[in-house]
Amino acid sequence: MEQSLRRLQTQKLLQRMQARKLFQNSLPFWLILPTVLVILIVQVYPTIYTAWLSLQQRQPAGWIFVGLENFERLFRNSLFTESIGHTIVFLVSYVILTLVLGFFTAYLLSRKIRFVGLYLSLIFIPWVISTIISGLVFRLLVVPDYGILAGILENPSLFPPDGISVLTDAPPARLFGSFPFPPSFGMVLLIIVSIWRALPFTALLILASIQMVSQEVVESSRIDGANGWQIIRLIIIPIILPTLVVTIFNLILSGMNGVATIISLTSGGPGTSTQIVSYLLYSLGWGQIQFSQAAALGLIIAAINWLLILGTLRITKVEKG
Amino acid sequence: MRNILKGIKKRTNNLFIHIALIAICLFCILPIIGIGIISLKDLADIRRIPPVLFPCDTPTESFNISACRWSWEGYRLVFGLKSNPDSLLGFSLTGNIVSIYIYNTVLYATSTSLVVVFLAAASGYAFSRFRFRGHRALLTGILAITGVPFLTNLVGLYQMGITLRKLPFPIDDRIFLVLVYMGLFLPLSVWIAKGFFDAIPRDLEDAALIDGCSQFGALIRIIMPLALPGLIAIFLLTFVNVWNEFMAGYLLVAKNEYKPVMFGLYDFMGQNYMNIQVVAAACMVIAIPVVLMFLFFRNRFFSAMVEGSIKG
Numbered sequence: 001m002e003q004s005l006r007r008l009q010t011q012k013l014l015q016r017m018q019a020r021k022l023f024q025n026s027l028p029f030w031l032i033l034p035t036v037l038v039i040l041i042v043q044v045y046p047t048i049y050t051a052w053l054s055l056q057q058r059q060p061a062g063w064i065f066v067g068l069e070n071f072e073r074l075f076r077n078s079l080f081t082e083s084i085g086h087t088i089v090f091l092v093s094y095v096i097l098t099l100v101l102g103f104f105t106a107y108l109l110s111r112k113i114r115f116v117g118l119y120l121s122l123i124f125i126p127w128v129i130s131t132i133i134s135g136l137v138f139r140l141l142v143v144p145d146y147g148i149l150a151g152i153l154e155n156p157s158l159f160p161p162d163g164i165s166v167l168t169d170a171p172p173a174r175l176f177g178s179f180p181f182p183p184s185f186g187m188v189l190l191i192i193v194s195i196w197r198a199l200p201f202t203a204l205l206i207l208a209s210i211q212m213v214s215q216e217v218v219e220s221s222r223i224d225g226a227n228g229w230q231i232i233r234l235i236i237i238p239i240i241l242p243t244l245v246v247t248i249f250n251l252i253l254s255g256m257n258g259v260a261t262i263i264s265l266t267s268g269g270p271g272t273s274t275q276i277v278s279y280l281l282y283s284l285g286w287g288q289i290q291f292s293q294a295a296a297l298g299l300i301i302a303a304i305n306w307l308l309i310l311g312t313l314r315i316t317k318v319e320k321g
Numbered sequence: 322m323r324n325i326l327k328g329i330k331k332r333t334n335n336l337f338i339h340i341a342l343i344a345i346c347l348f349c350i351l352p353i354i355g356i357g358i359i360s361l362k363d364l365a366d367i368r369r370i371p372p373v374l375f376p377c378d379t380p381t382e383s384f385n386i387s388a389c390r391w392s393w394e395g396y397r398l399v400f401g402l403k404s405n406p407d408s409l410l411g412f413s414l415t416g417n418i419v420s421i422y423i424y425n426t427v428l429y430a431t432s433t434s435l436v437v438v439f440l441a442a443a444s445g446y447a448f449s450r451f452r453f454r455g456h457r458a459l460l461t462g463i464l465a466i467t468g469v470p471f472l473t474n475l476v477g478l479y480q481m482g483i484t485l486r487k488l489p490f491p492i493d494d495r496i497f498l499v500l501v502y503m504g505l506f507l508p509l510s511v512w513i514a515k516g517f518f519d520a521i522p523r524d525l526e527d528a529a530l531i532d533g534c535s536q537f538g539a540l541i542r543i544i545m546p547l548a549l550p551g552l553i554a555i556f557l558l559t560f561v562n563v564w565n566e567f568m569a570g571y572l573l574v575a576k577n578e579y580k581p582v583m584f585g586l587y588d589f590m591g592q593n594y595m596n597i598q599v600v601a602a603a604c605m606v607i608a609i610p611v612v613l614m615f616l617f618f619r620n621r622f623f624s625a626m627v628e629g630s631i632k633g
Contacts, residue, residue: 020536027536031447032459035440035507042504043466046477053476105345108338115339121619122346125353128615130565132583133604136590137352140359140597140604146367147597148355148374196349201626208627249468256470260567264587278472285476286572298473305470 047302053295070296079272079280080297085180087276089187091308094194095251099244101195102202107232109203110210120204127200135264138193142166167266171273184273186266193261198254202247209243210236245316252308256301277301353608360601363392367598395602398593418603421578422585429495429570429581430563433502434556437510440503442552445514446540450523460515463508471505475568482573494574498581501573502563510555513629517551518544554625557618561611582607 054070056063074080105123109116126134141149144165154163164185171184183191213236221235237244259278262268268275268283275283278301285294358374359367366376377389401416414420448460478501485492521544529539545552563581570581577588586603593599615622 025453028447028451028453031443035444035463035511036459038440038500038504038507039463039466042478042501043469043474043508046474046481047469049477049481050473053480101345105342108342108345111335111338113335113338119342119346120623121616123349124615124619124622125612126349128561128565128611129353129608130567130583132567132587133565133608136586136600136604137356140601141352141355143597148359151373196352199345199349204623204626253468253470257472259472260583263567264590278470281472281476282568285479291476291480295476298470298476302469302473306468309468 050295050298053292054299055292057292066292070292071300074293074296074300077293079275080277082178082180082272083275083277083280085178086183086187086272086274087304088179089181089183090191090194090276091252091255093183093191094198094255095248097191098195098198098202098251099247102199102247103206103244105199105203106206106210107236109207120207123203124200126197129197131197131258131260132264134193134197135261135266138189138196139167139265142189144168168270170270180273184270186270186274190262190265190274193265194255194258197261198251202251205243205247205250206240209240213239241316245312248312249309252305252312256305277304356601356604360395360598360605361391361393362598363390363394364596364598366390392598395596395598395600396606398596398599399589399602399606418582418585418589418606422580422582423607425579426564426570426582429499429502430560433499433506433563434559436499437503437506437559438552438556440507441510441514441555442545442548444511445516446518446544446548448511448515449518450526460512463511467508472568475572478569479572482575486575494576495579498570498573498579501569502566505566505569506559506562509629510559513555513558513625514548514551516628517548517554521547550621551625551628553618554621554628557614557621558625558629561615561622564611 053063055065055067057066057070109120129137141147142153144150144167145154150165153159154165156163166185166189169185171180171187172182175181180187217235218231221231226234256278259282262274262276262279263282266274268279277297281294281297281301284290284297362376366373375384375389376391377384377386379385379388382388399416400414400419403413403415405413448456482494482497485497486494525543525547526539529543530536534542565583566581567583567587571584571587574580574584577584586607589603590600593603
């Protein structure tokens with residue numbers, strides 16, 4: 001009697017343990033499921049949908065399949081080739097300048113000095129300002145005739161021959177065939193605004209990783225006779241290289257996505273000189289209601305983005321994770 | 322003697338560092354201060370040629386602080402201040418930005434951030450504490466998803482929104498928008514949450530389990546309180562991101578009265594094209610809440626950003 005009772009108890013205990021084990025095994029699944037669902041609905045499905053749209057065309061009766069015609073039309077569009085040129089000018093100068101300035105700022109902040117917290121807070125304020133406001137802020141500063149900076153820039157004695165009007169001056173003559181270099185003043189302003197907004201985040205990431213570089217290594221190399229520049233080039237940069245790669249990814253992505261800044265800063269002008277590919281996508285899709293072409297362009301932008309990311313990984317030979 | 326020389330060298334070095342940092346700080350905040358000044362000028366002073374920085378000059382002096390002509394015109398127009406004897410304070414705010422758009426954005430930002438915190442905490446905990454099949458692949462996949470520019474997805478999302486509105490049971494644009502925001506900001510939040518959970522030692526949990534706490538009880542009583550600062554950081558980061566988002570709110574919502582504040586600003590800019598002091602005031606009104614929020618919680622923001630980007 002007592003034995004069977006005990007057996008029953010053990011059985012119950014075993015069952016309970018099994019149930020708990022089952023619960024524990026499936027627990028991570030249930031915890032992650034909602035996140036994965038949301039990401040599938042909002043990030044993965046729309047990408048597939050965009051890919052599908054790029055092969056269709058809108059007819060009064062509905063969407064019909066047209067193959068690669070949208071891509072063909074896009075490639076024949078002269079604005080597209082031009083916007084690729086603008087994108088290269090924009091991305092190269094924006095990423096390199098932000099990285100250099102961000103590293104410089106982070107290096108200064110990593111020295112043992114006072115007020116680091118205060119400096120960091122002030123430097124970080126542009127990050128909290130939204131893209132559309134930051135475009136607007138700089139636009140209001142250089143608005144023709146009334147802007148505070150416009151008064152200085154439009155002065156012909158400071159900037160011969162006629163002074164500079166950032167938002168209306170036509171782009172200068174091109175040096176390399178149809179490649180849009182040198183950039184227009186509008187593009188220069190766009191690059192400055194983008195750096196202004198991206199600098200804080202870049203500097204913070206680099207600062208955090210510089211602080212992880214062991215102080216002993218730096219000290220011992222200093223004793224061995226390395227000067228400041230050698231320490232930066234041979235010790236700090238190799239150690240923080242993975243962070244630099246992550247930062248470059250972030251910069252490329254935010255540069256590719258930064259339409260709102262262009263909308264509020266220059267609306268693509270003067271002329272078409274600040275129309276980078278993402279602005280072209282916006283104006284194709286929501287200006288000219290050519291969603292199929294916009295979708296095709298969207299896929300191309302995503303592809304360029306991935307190429308840039310893979311290229312950076314390849315060049316720096318850093319394995320992710 | 323040598324020590325004194327070294328000290329002097331160090332001091333001059335530090336001086337240069339401070340000068341450089343002050344220059345960078347000025348580059349970062351001067352444009353905003355400039356907008357603050359513009360927002361306080363009246364139209365006559367803005368339209369002066371050549372422009373003056375401060376509206377403080379008199380016919381005889383170039384700068385006289387007692388003669389400054391500051392004006393609240395811009396802010397009055399943004400807030401749409403009207404006296405209203407029926408309301409509690411004796412006036413009411415009728416400006417669209419304050420009465421419609423900021424309200425919408427607070428609603429979107431709060432609901433998005435709450436759900437994101439909850440989901441990110443659940444999946445971050447799972448990724449941090451359990452090893453299961455596809456663990457690494459799923460974690461990398463969530464990060465890799467963010468490599469597709471949002472603009473690419475926006476084309477598909479826009480068409481999805483059109484379809485959703487035509488359904489027999491149409492889904493409210495606002496719910497759709499919050500869902501989009503969630504998907505947009507979840508991947509990073511999951512990584513941040515995982516990092517924060519990784520930092521909590523496992524022994525604490527094991528001790529609780531040995532003392533008879535259930536797995537779930539340990540999660541609620543031991544882990545969550547320790548992870549709370551991290552979760553607050555995720556909330557704040559998502560809140561600011563949603564507050565500042567423009568494209569999705571602009572393009573995915575059909576009705577203007579449901580659009581968020583960044584659209585409100587864009588719309589306002591179109592209406593007051595020539596009155597730049599009004600536009601500047603609107604910028605200040607919209608930016609100041611998040612700037613204050615950031616300055617107040619800055620260390621939480623920093624920890625979340627470092628956690629999410631470097632360790633990820």
